Every structure is written in C-alpha cells, then in structure tokens.
Amino acid sequence: MTGLAALGPRVQSLRAEYGARKTAQLDTLRTGAVGTRGIRNALGRLAGVTDDALRALWALGGFDGQFALVAVGGYGRGELFPYSDIDVLLLLPEGSDPARDDALRQRIERFISQCWDVGLEIGSSVRTVGDCLAVAYDDVTVQTALLEARLIVGNRKLFKDFQQRFMAQLDPLDFFSAKRMEMRQRHVKYEDTPYALEPNCKESPGGLRDLQIILWVARAAGIGTRWEDLLHAGLLSTHELRQLRHNEALLSIIRSRLHLIAGRREDRLVFDLQNAVAESFGFAHRCADDGRMVMRASEVLMRRYYWAAKAVTQLNQILLQNIEERLRAARGEAAPELVRINDRFFDRDGMIEAASDDLYERTPHAILETFLLYARTPGLKGLSARTLRALYNARTLMGHAFRADPINRKTFLAILQQPQGTTHAFRLMNQTSVLGRYLWVFRRIVGQMQHDLFHVYTVDQHILMVLRNARRFFMAEHAHEYPFCSQLAAGWDKPWILYIAALFHDVAKGRGGDHSDLGALEARRFCRDHGVQQADARLIEFLVRQHLLMTRIAQKEDLSDPEVIQAFARQVGNERYLTALYLLTVADVRGTSPKVWNAWKSKLLEDLYRLTVRTLGGRAPDSNAVIESRKRQALIQLALASEPRNSHQRLWDTLDISYFMRHDAGEIAWHTRQLARHVPRHDAMNREAVRAELSSAGRQNAFKTKVRARLSPVGEGLQVLVYASDRPDLFARICGYFDRAGFSILDAKIHTTRNGYALDTFQIISPLVPEHYREFIGMVEADLPQAVDSQAPLPAPRLGRVSRRVKSFPIAPRVDLRPDEKAQRWLLTVTASDRVGLLYSIARVLAAHGINLELAKVSTLGERVEDMFLLQGAQLQHNKTQLAIEQELLEVLEPN
Numbered sequence: 099m100t101g102l103a104a105l106g107p108r109v110q111s112l113r114a115e116y117g118a119r120k121t122a123q124l125d126t127l128r129t130g131a132v133g134t135r136g137i138r139n140a141l142g143r144l145a146g147v148t149d150d151a152l153r154a155l156w157a158l159g160g161f162d163g164q165f166a167l168v169a170v171g172g173y174g175r176g177e178l179f180p181y182s183d184i185d186v187l188l189l190l191p192e193g194s195d196p197a198r199d200d201a202l203r204q205r206i207e208r209f210i211s212q213c214w215d216v217g218l219e220i221g222s223s224v225r226t227v228g229d230c231l232a233v234a235y236d237d238v239t240v241q242t243a244l245l246e247a248r249l250i251v252g253n254r255k256l257f258k259d260f261q262q263r264f265m266a267q268l269d270p271l272d273f274f275s276a277k278r279m280e281m282r283q284r285h286v287k288y289e290d291t292p293y294a295l296e297p298n299c300k301e302s303p304g305g306l307r308d309l310q311i312i313l314w315v316a317r318a319a320g321i322g323t324r325w326e327d328l329l330h331a332g333l334l335s336t337h338e339l340r341q342l343r344h345n346e347a348l349l350s351i352i353r354s355r356l357h358l359i360a361g362r363r364e365d366r367l368v369f370d371l372q373n374a375v376a377e378s379f380g381f382a383h384r385c386a387d388d389g390r391m392v393m394r395a396s397e398v399l400m401r402r403y404y405w406a407a408k409a410v411t412q413l414n415q416i417l418l419q420n421i422e423e424r425l426r427a428a429r430g431e432a433a434p435e436l437v438r439i440n441d442r443f444f445d446r447d448g449m450i451e452a453a454s455d456d457l458y459e460r461t462p463h464a465i466l467e468t469f470l471l472y473a474r475t476p477g478l479k480g481l482s483a484r485t486l487r488a489l490y491n492a493r494t495l496m497g498h499a500f501r502a503d504p505i506n507r508k509t510f511l512a513i514l515q516q517p518q519g520t521t522h523a524f525r526l527m528n529q530t531s532v533l534g535r536y537l538w539v540f541r542r543i544v545g546q547m548q549h550d551l552f553h554v555y556t557v558d559q560h561i562l563m564v565l566r567n568a569r570r571f572f573m574a575e576h577a578h579e580y581p582f583c584s585q586l587a588a589g590w591d592k593p594w595i596l597y598i599a600a601l602f603h604d605v606a607k608g609r610g611g612d613h614s615d616l617g618a619l620e621a622r623r624f625c626r627d628h629g630v631q632q633a634d635a636r637l638i639e640f641l642v643r644q645h646l647l648m649t650r651i652a653q654k655e656d657l658s659d660p661e662v663i664q665a666f667a668r669q670v671g672n673e674r675y676l677t678a679l680y681l682l683t684v685a686d687v688r689g690t691s692p693k694v695w696n697a698w699k700s701k702l703l704e705d706l707y708r709l710t711v712r713t714l715g716g717r718a719p720d721s722n723a724v725i726e727s728r729k730r731q732a733l734i735q736l737a738l739a740s741e742p743r744n745s746h747q748r749l750w751d752t753l754d755i756s757y758f759m760r761h762d763a764g765e766i767a768w769h770t771r772q773l774a775r776h777v778p779r780h781d782a783m784n785r786e787a788v789r790a791e792l793s794s795a796g797r798q799n800a801f802k803t804k805v806r807a808r809l810s811p812v813g814e815g816l817q818v819l820v821y822a823s824d825r826p827d828l829f830a831r832i833c834g835y836f837d838r839a840g841f842s843i844l845d846a847k848i849h850t851t852r853n854g855y856a857l858d859t860f861q862i863i864s865p866l867v868p869e870h871y872r873e874f875i876g877m878v879e880a881d882l883p884q885a886v887d888s889q890a891p892l893p894a895p896r897l898g899r900v901s902r903r904v905k906s907f908p909i910a911p912r913v914d915l916r917p918d919e920k921a922q923r924w925l926l927t928v929t930a931s932d933r934v935g936l937l938y939s940i941a942r943v944l945a946a947h948g949i950n951l952e953l954a955k956v957s958t959l960g961e962r963v964e965d966m967f968l969l970q971g972a973q974l975q976h977n978k979t980q981l982a983i984e985q986e987l988l989e990v991l992e993p994n
Contacts, residue, residue, distance in 0.1 A: 108158060113216045116151040120217075123147060124180055128358050128378075137350045141177035145169075148178055151216055152186070153251045159209040164191050166252030168260075174246035179350075180357040181364075185243065188224040189256055196224060227260045231267055238276040241268060245317055270319040271425045277311050278418065292407035293556045295547060299353050300365040304407025306349050308414045309342065315421050319428075333420050337491060342413055345406040352403060355379075367403065372396035393608060397547050404545030404556060412490055412530065419483035443471060449482040458492035462500055465492060466509040466536065469527050473519030481526070489530045496535035507628045510536060514594045521566045524601075528558060539605050539620050546608050557607050560689055565600040567685035569593070582704055583684055586677050595634055598624070599641035599682055618643035640675060641682050648683040652702040653957040654927065654966045657709060658759035660721060666706070667713040676714060680707045697813015698844045698861055721759060731763030736770060745774045752777060752851040760847050760953070764811060765859065772806040773821050778853065801855075803883040807875045815844065815863035816871055818878055822886050824856040826948040830892055830941035832858065835885040837896060837938040839878070840864055846954035892942055895935035895990075909962055911991035913984045915974075923952065924974050926967040930991040936963060939990040947973055947983055 123144045149169075156167050168174075171185040178184070188206060190196075196203035206224055213220045225233070234240040244264055249257045285303045288294065292304035300306045317323050321331050325342050328334040334342070352375060356364050359374045367375065376399035383395050427433065434447035442464050444451040450468060452458070458465050468485065472478050481489070500506060513523050527533035534541030543557040555563060570576040571587035587593070602624065606616035621642045625635035647669065655662045670676045683703060688695045729750075736746060749770055758766065778801055803822035810817045820832060829848060836843055845861040864874065911930040918925050928940060937956060944951065944967075953968035973979045 109212055109215050112154055116216050119147045127354050137347045145176050145178040149250050155212050156251045163253055166257045167250045169248045169250050170243045174248045179354055181362055183221050185221045190226045192226050273318045274315045281311055292411055293559045296366055296368045298366045299349050304411040308410050309346050312417045319425055345409050348406045400547050401545040416483045416486045446482050448479040450485050451482040452485045452488045458488050462495050463505050466506055469523045470509055470513050473516040473523040511628050514597050521569045557604055561604055563689035564685045567688050568596045568600050599638050602642045603645040614643050648679050652706045663709045663713050667710050673714050676710055701812040725758040728763045732766040735767035746770045748777045749774050752853045757849045776804050803886040805879050805882045807878045818860040820858045822856050824850050824854055827945035828856050829951050830945040831886050833938040833941040835882050837935050843956050848951040895939045911988055913987045924969040926969055928965045932963045943986045
C-alpha cells in the first residue's frame with residue numbers, strides 16, 4: 099500500500115500534463131487553423147501526446163525489458179481522432195501467463211487502472227506472440243488490427259518477432275478477399291450509397307474506411323504502407339495521389355470536427371450537427387438576389403462531402419482491382435482472357451477494358467461509347483481498372499466542345515433509347531462523373547441535399563431513382579409491381595421520352611426559382627440540341643413543367659367534383675399527355691422515399707387518370723349517370739351478399755348526391771350492409787329538427803354510435819365506417835381516438851345525411867404493427883363508439899416529439915382559408931411539419947368554432963403534412979372568425 103500511495107502524485111501530475119497537452123491539440127483542431135494540408139500532422143501529434151503518456155505510465159509500472167506495449171488499430175497508424183478508441187496490446191514473451199503469475203497480473207492491472215486515472219480510455223488486450231497468431235488465424239478483424247501494430251515502448255526484438263511471424267502467417271490474397279467481402283457487407287449496412295442524407299464519414303461507402311482498406315491490403319501484399327508507396331509501385335498516378343490525399347484530408351477534418359462539436363465519438367453527419375460542422379468551415383447560407391435562401395450552409399458542406407465520397411469510391415474501385423490483379427499474378431494465376439468487342443474495347447471477364455490507357459485522349463468519342471456498349475452488350479457487369487482510370491483522367495476532355503459534338507449527342511440519345519441497360523448505364527455514368535460532365539446542368543445538382551422532409555435522396559440520386567422506376571414500367575419482369583402502369587407502358591411507343599423527362603424534372607432545384615419552369619427550359623434546350631422532333635420535345639417540356647400537377651390534384655382536390663376533372667383535362671389536353679404524366683408522376687412519387695408511396699396514393703392517382711380519360715374521350719362527367727351506375731353496381735353486390743331486395747331504401751333515402759359522388763359502388767354496398775338495419779326512424783323530420791331533438795335533454799344518447807371496420811380494399815390498413823348523431827366535435831373525437839390508439843389517418847370522407855346523422859369513412863394505418871390489422875378491427879369497433887359518445891370535454895392532444903430532421907429543418911407552418919369557386923363552402927389547406935397528434939389538434943380548433951367538415955384529404959409526405967379540408971359553417975362568413983381560426987391553427991402547428 100505504501101508503494102501504491104507513493105505513485106499517487108506522479109499519476110496526478112501525468113493526468114494534468116496529459117490533459118493540458120491534449121486540450122492544446124484539440125483547441126488547434128477546434129479553431130479551424132488546421133486545413134487539409136495539416137490535418138494528418140495534427141492527428142499524428144494527438145497520437146504522440148498519447149504515446150508520451152503511455153510511455154510514462156509504462157515506466158511507472160516497472161515493466162522490464164521482456165515486455166512490449168504496442169498500439170493497434172487506428173491508433174497503430176500513428177493518428178488519433180479526438181474521441182477515437184485508444185487500442186493497445188501488451189505483448190508478453192512466450193511462457194508468460196498472468197493467470198498463474200500474480201505479480202505480473204497485478205502489475206498489468208495497475209498499469210491499466212492508471213491509464214484510466216490519467217484520462218486514457220484505452221481498450222487493451224494482453225497476449226503472447228503465439229496467442230496473437232492463434233486469435234488472428236481466421237479472424238479478419240483481428241488480422242486488420244494487428245496489421246497496423248506499432249511499437250510504443252518496450253522490447254523491440256519481441257515486437258519484430260511478432261511482426262515477422264504474423265506476416266508469414268498472413269495470406270495476402272485471402273486477406274484481400276475477406277476485406278472486400280467485409281467492405282460489401284459494410285456498404286449494404288450503410289445504405290449502399292455515398293449519398294445517404296446522414297452518412298457515416300468513416301463507415302459509409304466513400305468514407306475513410308474505404309481508403310483504409312486500400313492501405314490494409316497493400317500492406318498485407320507487401321506493396322507499402324503509404325500512398326507514396328503505391329505511386330512508386332505503379333498502382334497510382336500522380337493526379338490520383340493528389341486526389342487521394344485531398345479527399346482523405348477533407349474527410350478527416352470533417353470527422354475531427356464532428357467529434358469536437360458532439361463532445362464524444364460521433365462519426366455520423368446527422369442533421370443536428372451538419373450546420374455546426376458547416377459553420378466550423380466558415381460556410382454560410384447562400385441567398386438569391388431577392389434574399390431567398392438558395393442553399394443552406396449545411397448543404398454546401400454536404401455537397402463537398404458527397405463529391406469527396408464519390409471520388410473515394412472511384413479510386414477505391416481502381417486500386418482494389420489493380421491490387422487484386424497483382425496478387426493473383428504473384429500466385430501464378432492466369433490473367434482473365436480478353437474478348438474483343440470492337441477496335442477500342444475488350445470484354446475482360448465481364449468488365450469493359452479500354453484497348454489502351456490513352457484511348458479517350460486519342461478518341462474522345464469513345465467516352466460515351468463506353469456506356470452505350472455497357473447498355474447494349476449482354477453479360478457486361480462493370481468497368482475494368484484500366485477503363486475506370488482512363489475515364490477518371492479524361493474528365494478535363496469533356497468540355498463545351500465535347501458536349502456540342504454531334505457524334506456525342508447522337509451517342510447520348512442512343513443510350514437513352516436502348517431497349518435494356520439504360521438505368522445501369524446512367525448510374526455508372528454518374529458514378530464516374532461522366533453524366534455531370536456531359537449534362538452540365540446535371541452536374542449542378544450532384545450531391546445536392548433536399549430539405550423538404552420527404553425526399554430521402556440527394557437530387558441526383560432521386561432523379562436516377564425516378565429514371566429506374568420509369569424504366570421498370572417497360573420491363574416484363576416487373577409488371578407485377580404496378581400492373582396498371584405496365585399495362586399503359588405496353589402501349590407506349592417512345593419510352594425514352596419519359597426517361598428524358600425524368601432526367602430533367604428536378605434538374606433545376608436549388609436555383610431559387612420555380613424548378614419546374616426552369617427545368618422545362620433546360621429540357622427544351624436539350625431537345626433542340628439533340629435533334630428531338632418538335633412534337634416529342636413539346637411533350638417532354640410539358641412533363642417537366644407539370645410533373646407536380648397530377649400529385650397536387652389527386653391529393654388536394656375533390657375528385658368527385660366534375661369541374662375539378664374537367665379543369666385537369668383541359669390542362670393535359672389529350673390522352674397521350676395524360677398517360678405520360680401519369681407514368682412520370684408514379685415514378686416520381688415512388689422515387690422520393692419508400693415511406694411516401696402507399697396503396698392509397700396509388701388509388702387516388704389511378705382514379706384521377708381514369709376519370710380524366712373518360713372526359714378526354716368526349717364523355718363529360720354526368721353526375722346523374724355516374725350515380726345511377728354506382729347504385730346499380732352496389733345493388734348487384736348487395737344481391738350477391740343475399741341482402742333483402744329493398745333493404746337499401748331506408749338508408750339511401752337519407753343520402754344526397756354528394757354521398758354517391760364521393761363513394762364508389764363497393765363502399766356504398768358495404769355501408770348499406772352495415773347500416774341498413776340501424777337507420778333511425780326520422781324520415782319525416784328535417785335535419786335541423788333531428789339535431790334539435792338529439793341535442794335536447796335525455797335524448798343525447800338515444801342513438802348509439804355504430805362503428806364498422808374492415809381491411810382496406812385499396813391496400814394496407816383499415817377502412818373504418820362511423821355512423822353517429824352529428825355534432826360539431828365529432829370529427830375531433832374520432833381523430834382523438836385514432837391518435838391515442840396509434841393510427842394515422844390517410845383519408846377521411848365526411849358526410850352528413852338528410853336526417854342529421856354523420857356517415858364518415860376513414861382510411862387508417864398503423865405505423866407500429868401493420869401485419870396485425872385483423873386484430874385491430876375488433877378493438878376499433880369496440881372502443882371508438884365509446885370515444886364518440888363520450889360527453890366529456892375533448893382531451894388535450896398528446897405532445898408528440900418531433901423528429902431530429904424536423905428540428906433541424908423545420909417547415910414554417912402555413913394556413914390558407916378561402917371560399918371555393920362557388921362561394922358555398924370553404925377550403926382550408928394546412929402545411930406543417932408532422933408530429934403525433936397534429937391532425938387532432940387541427941380538429942379541436944375547428945370543433946371549438948362549430949365548423950362542419952365535408953371532406954378531409956390528409957397527405958403525409960415523409961415528415962411534412964399537406965392537408966386539405968372542405969368546410970361549412972355560417973361562422974366562416976365573418977372575418978373575425980376567419981382570422982381567429984387561422985391564428986389558432988398556426989399556434990397548434992408550431993413544433994413543440
């Protein structure tokens with residue numbers, strides 16, 4: 099105890115010294131004084147401070163010359179990020195066993211304890227050389243950590259013996275194969291794209307780990323340990339060396355500042371931290387001349403990150419292919435056979451191989467020909483290292499003259515017009531930066547984020563996703579996904595028209611103006627330059643300009659209103675334009691986020707298409723004819739269900755035209771089967787009299803609410819029918835129940851019958867356990883009537899927490915209340931960030947003012963809501979009431 103106590107002051111002194119030196123290094127990193135040229139040295143100095151502290155503690159530990167302290171993992175590389183792991187190996191001579199040697203065990207435990215006392219949060223292992231070899235024999239993770247081992251202090255001979263025996267045991271080609279497989283699995287784990295909105299700058303594709311893997315396999319192969327070694331070995335060009343150093347430095351600075359800003363090990367560029375990291379670089383918001391924000395500081399940062407990650411991905415492919423070829427040649431394996439494709443290209447084991455390193459410099463037309471061959475030739479799966487390198491070094495050739503060359507324009511259009519391979523060709527063109535070099539307007543949106551809370555891809559990746567979706571409509575193997583789209587596509591003569599529209603529909607985002615109009619101008623210029631016929635060019639321009647039109651009408655307008663359909667039909671003009679717009683719209687909505695598209699949105703768009711086709715065919719919507727047709731179909735379904743002949747009459751007598759226009763035959767038949775026996779006998783009374791009677795003392799509970807639910811006939815979720823005595827707070831009570839039960843409302847059709855009852859239909863889904871909808875039916879039918887019939891005051895809405903994305907990129911709430919074109923009803927549109935209880939909060943405001951709802955169209959786009967309500971109420975005629983409603987809605991829409 100006396101000896102241990104004597105060490106206390108020295109440990110305390112070391113703690114103070116280490117803390118001061120580390121803080122000084124972190125302050126240097128934090129101030130931004132370290133740029134891309136100095137980051138490696140700064141991280142090396144931080145590792146050096148740690149080395150010095152460990153050497154001092156090693157000396158205090160009394161270890162003799164038999165042992166060695168070794169840095170492994172990232173720390174072994176001689177660089178240390180602010181909050182990275184400090185992994186060390188206590189290397190023991192053969193025969194040492196702390197489990198049987200109490201003195202050695204206590205010495206080691208004391209050393210490790212003192213490391214933590216000083217502030218070194220180490221990860222330690224204690225092994226002999228033999229133990230290390232045994233553990234690393236078939237564990238690629240341990241092999242990787244030991245591969246970067248670096249002696250800190252202790253027995254140099256023991257360390258050298260370990261290195262020699264370890265490298266002798268390591269099989270370079272097996273290690274390469276294992277690391278490449280590990281990389282592929284890691285990429286899949288991190289969304290398999292460099293363009294994730296919250297990328298991990300260490301682990302995501304294009305991150306620091308993709309650079310480290312190159313040096314690991316190079317070290318294992320005996321090629322070298324630095325980028326300069328790969329240059330001397332002929333695996334790197336001087337230009338590629340500069341690119342590697344620059345992008346590695348940029349990613350390292352980003353990771354360092356992430357650690358410092360978060361105050362912990364944080365390698366993800368999460369939304370909460372992106373602005374702070376951007377500001378640490380000195381980036382500022384970019385605004386247009388009129389003051390509108392064009393690009394956030396975080397978007398400037400993320401674009402730089404994506405460009406760096408993209409370059410790392412390209413260089414990673416080139417170098418790994420080259421190292422693999424060298425390893426296989428060293429093992430004596432024959433090189434893959436070259437099969438001639440034409441005078442300029444070979445097929446090298448499924449990879450396109452340029453005939454010479456300077457092919458593109460001598461023949462620039464071959465650049466786009468590469469991708470035409472890739473799309474056109476079956477069996478090709480990528481580009482060889484030689485081709486990738488040649489493309490990487492040929493980027494400066496793709497200037498204005500290259501883009502204006504008639505042969506290049508013809509080739510580019512031919513790629514779009516290929517019957518197969520188009521999607522893969524364009525993705526490969528984007529990965530190799532050729533797409534942005536040829537379409538200069540596309541280059542401006544590469545790596546551009548979209549902070550609209552429902553796009554989960556950068557603009558360029560979204561565009562390529564829309565292109566893929568449109569392409570799949572024309573492929574028989576994908577016909578099962580969207581049969582109606584595939585049916586329409588089968589009769590479409592020029593798929594490439596849709597592909598061009600997909601390429602340009604969002605290409606003007608981020609300029610500060612209307613991206614649809616600006617994109618249409620770019621599409622017109624492209625068509626003119628590429629010799630597209632005028633009729634096709636006009637269609638492409640229309641699609642780009644109006645690509646949001648169909649979504650807006652389907653999700654925000656009343657499709658049962660013939661005037662809405664007629665107005666839309668006038669805008670599209672003919673069936674060809676309508677079909678093209680429908681296909682592009684479906685591809686676009688599906689390409690925003692997996693969460694945005696659902697069966698209900700699909701039905702709305704398909705209904706709008708079918709209604710408009712009939713109108714364009716000269717059959718103007720005839721309300722009476724539509725209603726009679728639906729009634730006949732509903733009666734047939736009732737007869738097939740063995741319902742009595744006139745069982746429908748009592749309910750239908752209470753329904754007006756708007757009901758039959760807003761519900762299809764299936765819904766009408768379902769409502770009739772469920773409610774025909776429950777219609778109260780108020781036939782002789784008018785609506786106002788019934789309301790007065792129902793609201794009088796002793797009569798409020800005379801009629802018990804009826805609730806029926808079924809699996810939705812249009813996709814996931816439930817369709818819920820509510821039949822209750824009408825009252826102003828009814829919609830709010832229903833919304834409150836669904837909110838508390840964890841359901842989301844996709845759509846609501848609100849109807850008040852002639853005898854004063856509400857007949858409402860809801861489409862709902864549960865984000866928690868969608869596979870258990872059948873179990874929810876009984877729960878909804880039992881619990882919802884109690885909530886509706888309750889006489890208690892409306893409960894306060896739940897204070898749902900907003901997501902990190904909403905906190906980082908909030909949407910300014912907007913409320914628009916205006917009369918419809920006939921000035922008989924009012925349209926309320928609401929836009930805000932989504933959160934739990936939002937719809938119920940809106941409903942409570944309307945209920946408090948006694949406003950009646952006729953229709954609610956609830957549209958959730960990722961984490962943004964765009965809801966539309968059709969309202970009635972005498973109170974709405976007063977300006978004071980209108981202002982009060984708008985102000986109260988704005989208050990409840992503000993995120994908590």
